[in-house]
Every structure is written in structure tokens, then in C-alpha cells.
Amino acid sequence: MAGGRIARISVLKGAPCGATWEAAARILNLPVAEALVRIGLDVQYFCTANPAGWDPIHGKSPVHVAGKIHQKALTAALGRTEDRGQKTEVRGQKTEDR
DSSP states (O other): OOOOOOOOOOOOSTTSHHHHHHHHHHHTTTTHHHHHHHHHHHHHHHHSOOOOOTTTTOOOOOHHHHHHHHHHHHHHHHHHHTTTOOOOOOOEEEOOOO
């Protein structure tokens, strides 16, 4: 984080189709709130899973599930950054340095 923007990102685990790495590269230098939206959308865009392959249990396509998983992972990573004392802005709410 630098100035409320994503300054650096490391992918520890990613989707087998490679969408994680593509999406992660595209959120660099974005404001946190925008990055949280963008990561999910970009993963869905770059994902090669069949979007017509609806999951009968959850009623969603694997592409939509992948987008939500990536958004939650970024939110968790930002929370860990916040725990280290860096200032972040998640969903429009600013937090102070600790």
C-alpha cells in the first residue's frame, strides 16, 4: 500500500487458468476500493472456465465463483496489511495507522 493504492501484490496461489496473475497485474496502482471491484471482474474476464457450466448446488457459474473468491482473498490480504500498521481503505472506510 502506498497512498491508499495497491503498490505491490504477490500471488501465492492462483487459478489454474492463469486468470489470477493477469488480474493481479491489472490492479497495481489502483485505489483499494476500485481494486476490490476490479479483481473480481478481471478474474471473470480472463478465466477460461465455461461460464455456462452452472453449479447446481450454488446456482452460479464457476466464473462468478472465481471472481468472488479472488475478491475475498484480496480483502483478507488487505486486512493482513492493516494488521502490520499500514493505512488502508476498504469499502470506503479509512483506518488509521496503528
